[in-house]
Structures are given as C-alpha cells and as structure tokens.
Amino acid sequence: MSSPTAARARTTQQKVAAGLVRRYRAERRFRAYGMAAVTIGIVFVGFLFWTIIAKGYTAFAQTFVALDVEYSAEVIDPAGTRSREDLETADYAALIKASLRQKFPEVTEHSELRKLYGLVSSAGEVTLRDRVLANPKLIGQRERVWLLAKDQVDMLVKGQVDRALPEEQRNIDNQTIGWVDRLRAEHRVEKQFNRRFFTGGDSRDPEQAGVGGAIAGSFLTLVITLLLSFPIGVAAAVYLEEFAPQNRLTDLIEVNINNLAAVPSIVFGLLGLAMFIQFFGLPRSAPLVGGLVLTLMTLPTIIITSRAALKAVPPSIREAALGMGASSVQTVTHHVLPMAVPGMLTGAIIGMARALGESAPLLMIGMVAFIVDIPQGFTSAATVLPVQVYLWASSPERAFVERTSGAIMVLLAFLLVMNAAAVFLRSRFERRW
Amino acid sequence: MQTSTIVIAILVLGTIAYRLGRRRSLAVAGGPRGIKNLHSLPGYYGLLTAIWCALPALGVLGAWHFVDQRVIADAVLSHMPGGAQQLPADQKGLLLNDIRNVVQGNVAASNASPAIQAAAGEWQRLDGLSRIAGGVLALCVGLLGATLVWRRIAPGLRARNRVEWIVELNLLLCSMVAILTTIGIVISVLYEALQFFRMVPITDFLFGTKWSPQMAIRADQVGSSGAFGAVPLFTGTLLISLIAMVIAVPVGLFSAIYLAEYADRRVRAVAKPLIELLAGVPTVVYGFFAALTIGPMLRAFGLTLGLSVASESALAAGLVMGIMIIPFVSSLADDMITAVPQSLRDGAYALGATRSETIRQVVLPAALPGIAGGVLLAVSRAIGETMIVVMAAGLSANLTANPLQAVTTVTVQIVTLLVGDQEFNSPKTLAAFALGLVLFVATLILNIVALQIVRRYREQYE
Numbered sequence: 066m067s068s069p070t071a072a073r074a075r076t077t078q079q080k081v082a083a084g085l086v087r088r089y090r091a092e093r094r095f096r097a098y099g100m101a102a103v104t105i106g107i108v109f110v111g112f113l114f115w116t117i118i119a120k121g122y123t124a125f126a127q128t129f130v131a132l133d134v135e136y137s138a139e140v141i142d143p144a145g146t147r148s149r150e151d152l153e154t155a156d157y158a159a160l161i162k163a164s165l166r167q168k169f170p171e172v173t174e175h176s177e178l179r180k181l182y183g184l185v186s187s188a189g190e191v192t193l194r195d196r197v198l199a200n201p202k203l204i205g206q207r208e209r210v211w212l213l214a215k216d217q218v219d220m221l222v223k224g225q226v227d228r229a230l231p232e233e234q235r236n237i238d239n240q241t242i243g244w245v246d247r248l249r250a251e252h253r254v255e256k257q258f259n260r261r262f263f264t265g266g267d268s269r270d271p272e273q274a275g276v277g278g279a280i281a282g283s284f285l286t287l288v289i290t291l292l293l294s295f296p297i298g299v300a301a302a303v304y305l306e307e308f309a310p311q312n313r314l315t316d317l318i319e320v321n322i323n324n325l326a327a328v329p330s331i332v333f334g335l336l337g338l339a340m341f342i343q344f345f346g347l348p349r350s351a352p353l354v355g356g357l358v359l360t361l362m363t364l365p366t367i368i369i370t371s372r373a374a375l376k377a378v379p380p381s382i383r384e385a386a387l388g389m390g391a392s393s394v395q396t397v398t399h400h401v402l403p404m405a406v407p408g409m410l411t412g413a414i415i416g417m418a419r420a421l422g423e424s425a426p427l428l429m430i431g432m433v434a435f436i437v438d439i440p441q442g443f444t445s446a447a448t449v450l451p452v453q454v455y456l457w458a459s460s461p462e463r464a465f466v467e468r469t470s471g472a473i474m475v476l477l478a479f480l481l482v483m484n485a486a487a488v489f490l491r492s493r494f495e496r497r498w
Numbered sequence: 499m500q501t502s503t504i505v506i507a508i509l510v511l512g513t514i515a516y517r518l519g520r521r522r523s524l525a526v527a528g529g530p531r532g533i534k535n536l537h538s539l540p541g542y543y544g545l546l547t548a549i550w551c552a553l554p555a556l557g558v559l560g561a562w563h564f565v566d567q568r569v570i571a572d573a574v575l576s577h578m579p580g581g582a583q584q585l586p587a588d589q590k591g592l593l594l595n596d597i598r599n600v601v602q603g604n605v606a607a608s609n610a611s612p613a614i615q616a617a618a619g620e621w622q623r624l625d626g627l628s629r630i631a632g633g634v635l636a637l638c639v640g641l642l643g644a645t646l647v648w649r650r651i652a653p654g655l656r657a658r659n660r661v662e663w664i665v666e667l668n669l670l671l672c673s674m675v676a677i678l679t680t681i682g683i684v685i686s687v688l689y690e691a692l693q694f695f696r697m698v699p700i701t702d703f704l705f706g707t708k709w710s711p712q713m714a715i716r717a718d719q720v721g722s723s724g725a726f727g728a729v730p731l732f733t734g735t736l737l738i739s740l741i742a743m744v745i746a747v748p749v750g751l752f753s754a755i756y757l758a759e760y761a762d763r764r765v766r767a768v769a770k771p772l773i774e775l776l777a778g779v780p781t782v783v784y785g786f787f788a789a790l791t792i793g794p795m796l797r798a799f800g801l802t803l804g805l806s807v808a809s810e811s812a813l814a815a816g817l818v819m820g821i822m823i824i825p826f827v828s829s830l831a832d833d834m835i836t837a838v839p840q841s842l843r844d845g846a847y848a849l850g851a852t853r854s855e856t857i858r859q860v861v862l863p864a865a866l867p868g869i870a871g872g873v874l875l876a877v878s879r880a881i882g883e884t885m886i887v888v889m890a891a892g893l894s895a896n897l898t899a900n901p902l903q904a905v906t907t908v909t910v911q912i913v914t915l916l917v918g919d920q921e922f923n924s925p926k927t928l929a930a931f932a933l934g935l936v937l938f939v940a941t942l943i944l945n946i947v948a949l950q951i952v953r954r955y956r957e958q959y960e
Contacts, residue, residue: 081850088852095854099756102749106773106828109821113779116791300672308666309673321676327875327945328938329882331909332683335934338916339686346567361679368676394662422780425884425909429916451782451885458786458889466790473783480778 117477121470127259127272128219129211130185130248132164134193136203147204152197157190161212169244180241186213186272188261211255216271216464218245222254225463236463262471266437267453271464274457276472278439282352282432282447283421283479285440289356290363290420295413297360298367299402302409305368306375307397326365333362334429342430349431350446358426363416370412374405407494414487418480424451450476504559504633508640512552515644519547522651538658546657549664550647555640562632570624574617597621687938690931697925698726703932705729709895709906711915711926726929728936730895734812734905738887739880741816741901742823747873749820750827757828758835759857770832777825785889788818793890805902810892813901819886823876830872834865834955867958871951878944882937884909908933 138145140163141155165181166172172181189212196210197203217237220226222245232239248254265275301322309315337358341347347354378401386396427433432448433456440447448456450472457469523543527536536543571594578593593614600618651657695703706727753773757766793814800807807813838861846856862869892904893914915930 088855092852092854095857096756096760099752099760102752103756103761103769103773105749106753106776106824107769109824110772110775113776113783113787113821116787117783120790297672297675300669301675304666304669304673308669318673318676321680323949324942324945325676325679327878327941327949328683329879329884329909329941331882331884331912332687332934332938332941335912335916335931336679336683336686339690339931340682344686345564361675361682364675364679368673392658392662394665418778422778422782424780424782425888425913428884428888428913433917451780454780454782454786455885455889458782458789469786473786476780477783480780484778 117470117473121467121472121474123223123225124262124467124471124474125259126223126256127261128214128222129255129257130214130218131209131211131253131255132161132168132185133207134160134164134210135167135207136160136193136197136205137163138205141197141204147201149198152201153194155194155197157193157197158187160193161185161189168248177240180238181244183215184218184241184244186215186270188213188270188273211257213261213272214254216462217241218254219272220464221245222249222256223467225467262468263475266439267435267448267456268437269435271460271462271468274465274468276450276453276475278436279448279450279453279472280475281439282355282436283449285352285443285447286355286359286427286449287417287421289353289443290359291413291417293356293360294363294367294416295409298364298413298416299371299409301364301368302371302375303397303402306372307401308393322365322368325361326369329425330362330423331425331429333358334426336361337426337430348444348446350434350436350448351444352440352447353443354430355427355432355447355449356443358430359420359423362423362426363420366416366419367409367412370415371405371409374408374412375401377408378404404496407490411487411490414483414490418483418487421449421479421483422451422476424449424455427452428455450479501559501563501629504629504636505556507633508552508555508559508636511555511637511640511644512548515551515640515648516544516548518544518644519648519651520544522547522648523657526651527653532653535653537654537656538661542657542661543651543655545661546655547644547647547651549661551640551644553664554643555636558639559632559636562628562635566625566628566632570621570628573624574621577620578613578617601625683938687931687935690928691935694925694928694932697928702726703728703929707897709911711911711929726925726932728908728933730897731906731908731911731933732936733897733899734891734895735881735907735909737812737899737901737905738816738819738891738907739877741813742819742880743873743877745817745820746823746827746876750824750876751831751869753824754828754831754835755857755862758832759853759861773828774825776821777829779822781822781883781885782889784818784822785885785887788814788886788890792818800902807902808892808904810890810904811902812891812905815887815891816901818890819880819883822883822886823880826879827872827876830875831865831869834868834872835861837868837956838864865955867951868955871948871955874944874948874951878941878948881944882909882941884913888913908937912937 137160140159141157142151144151162178162182165184166178169181172178192210192212196208214222217226218241221237221242226235226237226242228235228242245254261273262275263280264277265273266278268274301318305315305318309318337354341354341357342349347357382400382404383396386400387393391399427449433452434446434448435456436446436448438445454469454472454476457465457472520540520543523536523540524530524533527533527540533540574597575590575593596614597617598621600614601621703726706725707729708725708727709730710725753769757770761769789810793809793811796811796814796817797807797809842860842864843856846860851859887907887910891907891910893906893910894904895906895911896903898905912930912933915926915933
C-alpha cells in the first residue's frame with residue numbers, strides 16, 4: 066500500500082548506510098587530529114623542560130682542585146707586621162702559583178707555566194686571603210686547600226669536552242688535560258655543591274658567576290611592583306565595580322585597561338625610558354624604575370582579576386549591609402573587600418609571576434648592564450633574573466651554557482612556587498555561594 | 499635627613515592627628531555619653547584630621563623632590579667658575595653627570611678635577627639643606643592641615659561623608675592611572691617619533707627598503723650614511739609572525755577542540771594544565787631554547803637535506819614563538835567552544851550528525867567570531883614579542899620571504915638601537931621610538947578589533 070514511501074525509506078537508509086563508513090572514517094580522522102595536537106603540545110612542554118634541565122643541572126656542582134699551599138711569611142707579610150691591611154693586600158696569587166709549580170716541577174717554560182696557573186680560578190686568591198684573615202696563625206704553615214678550578218677544567222671534569230676532537234678544535238689542550246688527569250688520579254679534583262652560584266654576583270669568569278645579584282635585583286624590583294600595583298589595582302577595581310557610574314569616563318577607563326593588557330611589553334620599556342629616565346631624571350638600571358615600569362605593565366592584569374573577585378561576591382551581601390544602614394563605602398570596606406581579598410591576592414601573585422619573568426622592558430631602562438655587586442637599595446644599579454639569563458645566553462664561553470640553564474631553572478622554580486601559592490590560595494579560600 | 503625618615507615622621511604625625519581628632523570629637527560632644535549628638539562615629543573625625551594632615555604633607559614632599567634636583571643643578575652650575583651656565587645643553591649634561599658620579603661615589607673624588615670636586619661638595623651641601631627644608635615644610639603643612647580640621651570639629655560636622663568623598667576620589671584617581679599610562683605611552687613615543695620624522699621623512703621610513711641605522715660618527719667616514727627604510731623590518735616581523743601562527747593556530751585550535759569535545763574529564767584535568775605550563779614560561783627561556791636548541795637542530799637537519807639554513811633563521815624564531823602562542827590560542831578557543839550552547843549540539847546530534855560533523859558544521863561556525871578575535875590577539879602578541887626574536891632572529895635586515903634566512907624585526911631593532919648608551923638627539927635613537935610608534939599603533943588596531951569581536955560574540959550567547 067505504501068510501497069513508494071517504503072522504497073524511498075529504503076533508499077534513504079541505503080544512502081545513509083553507504084555514507085556511514087566514510088563518515089566514521091572522517092570522524093576518526095578528526096579525532097586523531099585533535100589527539101595529535103594535544104600530544105604535540107605536551108611533547109613541546111616535555112622537550113623544553115628536558116633540554117633545560119639536561120643542560121643546566123650540572124651548574125649546581127662546581128669543580129674544585131686540592132692544592133698543598135704553603136703560607137710562606139715572605140710572600141704574605143714580608144715586613145712581619147701582621148697588620149690587617151698588609152694581610153689584605155698580600156699577593157696570594159703567588160702562593161697558588163708556588164704550590165702549582167711544586168706539584169708539577171717539570172714545567173719550567175714561561176708559556177707552559179701560564180697555562181699551568183690557568184688551572185685555578187682567580188677566586189682562589191680570595192679563598193686563601195679569607196683563610197689567613199680568619200686565622201693569621203696559618204702563616205708559615207702548610208695546608209691542603211680546595212680551590213675553585215677554572216671553567217675549562219670544570220667543563221673537562223663534567224665530561225663536556227670531547228677528547229676525541231683534534232687539539233686545535235678544543236679550548237683546552239692536551240697538556241692541560243694531562244695535568245688534570247694526574248690531579249684526578251691523586252683524588253685532588255672534586256665536584257662540590259656550587260654555593261657561589263646562588264650567592265655570588267655576575268662575573269666575566271664563568272666559574273665565579275652566580276645569580277645572587279640577579280635574585281636580589283628581582284626581589285627589589287618586585288617589592289616596588291607589588292607595593293604600587295596591588296593597592297592601585299585593587300582601588301581601581303573597587304571603583305569600577307562598586308562606584309563607577311555608567312558614563313563616558315568609565316567606558317574610556319575600561320577600554321584603556323583592556324587595551325593596555327594587550328600592549329607589547331617593550332612599549333612599556335619605551336615609556337619608562339622616555340618618561341621616568343629622560344623626563345623625571347630617575348637613575349638608569351635601578352630597581353625603582355624597573356618596578357615602576359612593571360607596575361604599569363601588571364596593573365591591567367591585577368585590575369581585571371580583582372574585578373572578577375569582586376564580581377564573585379554575591380549582591381545579597383551588599384544589599385544586607387545597605388539594608389542595615391551602612392554607607393556604600395562602609396559596605397565595600399567592611400563586607401565586600403574582605404570576601405574578595407583571597408581572589409585579589411591570587412591575581413596579585415599571578416601578576417607578580419608575570420613581572421618576574423619579564424625582561425624586554427627592563428632592557429630598555431638599562432637593567433642589562435654588567436653588574437658584579439649585589440644591589441643594596443632601590444636606586445643602586447641592578448639586573449634581574451631573566452635579564453641575567455639573556456646576558457649569559459649571549460656570552461660566548463661554553464661554560465655559560467650550563468650557567469644559563471641553571472639560572473633558568475632557578476627562575477622557573479620561583480615561578481612554580483608562586484603559581485603553586487596562587488593555586489593553594491584559590492583552593493583554600495575560594496567560596497561558592 | 500633621609501626621605502624615608504620624613505615619610506615615617508609624617509605617618510606618625512598622621513596617627514597622632516587621628517587620636518587628637520577623635521578625642522576632640524568626643525570632647526565637643528560632651529564625653530562618651532554624648533556620642534549620639536555626633537553626626538558620625540568618633541573614628542571618622544579622627545580619620546578626617548589624619549587625612550588632612552598626611553595627604554597634603556606627602557603631596558608637598560613629593561612636589562619638592564620633583565623640583566629640587568633641577569634647582570640644585572642650576573645653583574651648582576652658576577657657582578662653578580668658567581661660565582658653566584653658558585655651556586650648550588649637552589655639555590652641561592655631561593658636566594652634571596660627572597658631578598653626580600662624584601656625589602654618588604661612583605667615581606672616587608680623588609680622580610675628579612678640583613672644579614668638579616668643589617661642585618660636588620657644593621651639591622652635597624645644597625642637597626642636605628634642601629632635604630631638611632623640604633622635610634620641615636612638609637611637616638609644617640601637615641600640622642597646619644591637622645590644626646585647621648581639628649578646630650572645625652563640631653557635632654554637626656559631616657565627617658563620614660567627607661572621608662568617604664575623599665576615599666571615592668582616590669579610588670577614581672587610581673583607576674585613572676590606566677588612562678594616564680596610555681597618554682604617557684602616546685606622548686613619549688609620539689614626541690620622539692615626530693623629532694625623528696623631522697630628520698628622516700616619514701615616507702622614507704615607511705616605504706624605504708634599506709635599513710642600516712649606523713650613523714657616521716665623523717663627517718668624513720665612509721660607508722655608514724644611515725638608511726632608515728623600515729620595510730625589511732615589517733616583512734621580517736610579518737614572516738616570523740606568520741610562521742608562528744601556522745604552528746600555533748592548528749595545534750592550539752585542535753587541542754582545544756579535542757579537550758573541550760572529546761577528552762574525558764581525567765585526560766582534560768592532566769592535559770590542559772600541562773599545555774598551559776607553556777604560557778607561564780618566561781619569553782627569555784623560549785629565546786634561549788630557540789637560539790641554542792632549535793636553531794642548531796634546524797641547521798643540522800637542513801644540512802642533511804642539502805639546504806643551507808642560517809644559524810639565526812626566521813624559521814627557528816617563528817617555530818618557538820608558535821610554541822609559545824599555542825596555550826594562548828587553545829585557552830581562548832576553549833572558552834569560545836564551551837560558550838556555544840549545548841542545545842545547538844543536541845540539535846545536530848538529533849539530526850544524525852556525527853560528533854566531528856557537529857563540531858565542524860555547527861560548533862565551529864558558531865564559535866568562529868570568538869576564535870577569530872582570539873587569533874587576532876595572538877597575532878598582536880606575536881608582533882610585539884621581543885625576547886625570542888632578539889635572541890634567535892638576528893640583526894641583518896634582509897628583504898626576503900625565505901624562512902631559512904635570517905631576518906630582523908621591529909622589536910629586535912628597538913632593542914638594539916636603545917640598549918647601551920643613547921643620545922636623545924641622534925636619529926639612531928629616535929628611530930627606535932618611531933618603530934615603537936608603528937608597533938603601538940599596529941597592535942592597538944589589532945587589539946581594538948579583536949576585543950570588539952570577542953565582546954560582541956560573548957554578548958550573543960549571554
């Protein structure tokens with residue numbers, strides 16, 4: 066009776082069935098694309114972290130050489146005064162040279178001696194001086210001291226020199242390798258924990274360079290950033306969420322905040338250079354100026370997250386407070402703000418983490434200088450961790466590669482701690498109504 | 499007297515003013531029992547007194563310090579022998595720099611000439627005087643403000659309303675910082691850029707194809723005439739951004755689709771934060787990765803294929819920049835896809851569409867404006883990204899579309915022109931600001947368009 070419809074139904078069904086294989090194949094293919102994209106993303110993450118850790122973990126240990134140093138009185142204090150000034154200015158390098166000559170008496174030629182002296186870093190002199198100053202009785206005695214080795218020796222001991230290469234393609238020659246091997250056979254070479262890497266300032270000698278100065282600079286810069294951006298950001302967010310009337314000015318402010326959040330960071334550097342340094346005459350390379358620039362840069366982030374935190378406070382809280390006769394300022398300061406503070410703190414930490422990793426605007430305001438001293442105040446010349454990474458990355462010495470990766474690991478560790486704190490704050494204090 | 503000591507003194511004075519104002523309000527109201535006669539709570543009278551004490555004092559102190567360095571510099575110069583006051587501006591600046599270095603102890607006083615030593619001594623004397631004078635003035639202003647308010651305290655004084663008015667005014671001022679920042683950027687970039695365009699015509703800058711910003715130091719020097727045609731920089735920036743987007747858009751989009759539509763909750767909970775880790779890595783780390791890992795890798799790979807890849811190729815920088823932007827694209831696309839109402843998907847499923855057909859023909863078209871906005875924002879980030887290209891893209895301004903060659907970008911040139919010592923009257927330094935202006939305008943247009951699209955899209959489904 067309804068054979069035409071049945072026939073048509075069959076043909077439709079057949080048509081669908083005929084296409085199904087192709088459609089399911091397309092479905093599987095599409096799904097595979099998605100999976101591939103996620104895998105690629107995760108592989109990139111893994112590869113990035115793996116290369117950095119593989120290159121950088123060796124920076125946390127440093128090679129030391131044990132030498133028998135004779136604190137001969139003729140060299141340290143020929144006049145016999147034992148005064149502090151004489152002890153401080155004595156020629157401790159001569160002591161190291163003497164003990165190296167004693168260890169390798171066969172080396173006599175001038176150019177070879179120079180190479181021999183190059184086994185030990187110039188930091189060794191400071192080590193000896195500090196020991197003598199701490200205990201002047203050492204003068205005239207003999208002692209075995211662990212001294213910091215030069216970066217080439219360090220690279221050799223860490224196995225980063227290919228001994229199979231022809232001599233002229235290595236930056237360490239066969240003779241030096243022979244000396245190091247002899248010292249190693251006598252257990253006079255040892256890798257020790259690299260404390261100087263965390264406490265020391267920058268240096269032209271890779272074996273003496275540390276991130277201590279950069280950490281201090283980053284800390285000072287972030288203190289300024291936090292002190293300025295958190296109060297201003299919260300105040301702006303409170304105004305826009307709680308007080309601002311719907312008018313042109315408010316719209317303008319909102320548009321500005323959203324745009325500033327997407328302005329390239331280097332433009333903030335130009336602003337800092339032209340305004341703070343050229344116009345206001347603030348000192349170059351100072352954490353103060355760095356903090357100001359980073360404040361302007363992180364402010365939009367902090368305002369946007371603080372507004373989200375304020376929005377999450379339910380209107381019933383405000384209505385209850387207003388109903389009890391509180392003024393609008395009282396409602397905000399007594400009730401809304403305390404409830405929004407955890408969310409705002411989370412935003413502030415995330416903003417600080419961004420500021421800590423930022424380097425481009427700081428290059429503009431001169432925080433890229435070579436600074437050996439650890440900065441003491443907000444106006445002394447300083448550099449920050451990411452800029453230190455940039456500086457070391459562009460240094461030609463091979464030993465700086467592991468230093469750079471090590472500094473990156475320190476930087477990432479700080480970022481990890483900050484983000485973990487933000488996640489903890491959010492999960493601990495987040496309230497759902 | 500240190501500035502910090504003065505600030506602390508002002509704050510202490512403010513605290514005292516608070517107590518005095520509070521006590522005064524209770525006294526005029528007739529003791530604790532008369533509190534009901536007061537318009538506001540006693541604390542508000544205290545706050546009002548404290549605010550009128552501390553705020554003007556801090557304002558005066560700030561204004562003083564803004565002016566005094568210039569006044570001291572002028573005074574020191576006018577005391578110097580040999581008519582230092584009549585020197586041209588740049589020499590005066592150098593002289594002042596020398597004096598300042600001695601004052602701050604950057605240069606040992608014994609190394610400086612006697613005239614500079616004398617000037618430095620004079621500077622220190624005046625500086626000390628000025629600090630004391632500024633501090634005393636600020637404290638006097640604070641005292642004056644506090645006394646004026648204190649004398650006006652009466653039961654009818656609407657202290658709470660006044661305090662709240664000041665609070666709201668300060669909140670408004672804080673939110674104006676965003677506008678001030680924008681104005682500051684525009685002024686500082688535009689002013690220097692206009693000076694540059696006075697030396698180099700704007701058409702030469704925008705349409706010239708030769709970029710070599712080295713200026714002759716001596717007039718008779720050969721080979722460094724200085725050419726400021728920025729076209730190679732623009733094409734270089736676009737080339738690297740294009741490579742980055744070719745990597746980031748498909749990977750970011752597909753991983754967002756997979757995580758939002760296919761992945762079960764456990765996979766999503768692991769994979770999403772892992773990919774977003776990429777967003778938290780500082781750009782300098784990417785730069786290091788591009789320069790020391792990806793660059794040499796590409797070079798070695800190119801050699802096996804018989805291609806010559808520059809050690810600072812556009813490809814390496816673009817590739818790594820693409821990796822950096824993946825999480826940006828994927829999290830934005832994820833937001834947009836999850837914002838598409840479930841009812842649209844249910845309708846498509848009811849018609850017999852498979853999941854991928856639903857996504858391709860229903861969800862993606864619905865989310866497209868939002869995703870397009872997100873991609874535009876990503877492009878603006880790629881154009882403005884600095885550290886990766888500084889470390890991996892090189893400095894040679896080649897006008898080429900070959901990704902295996904080295905190119906340079908706008909941001910790289912800004913950094914190289916400005917890092918180190920600058921003279922603010924040479925076209926070399928000012929060119930950086932002209933490039934900054936171009937960068938700012940380009941990203942601004944992209945951002946405004948993108949934010950508009952995203953906003954309109956959000957409103958569509960709210």
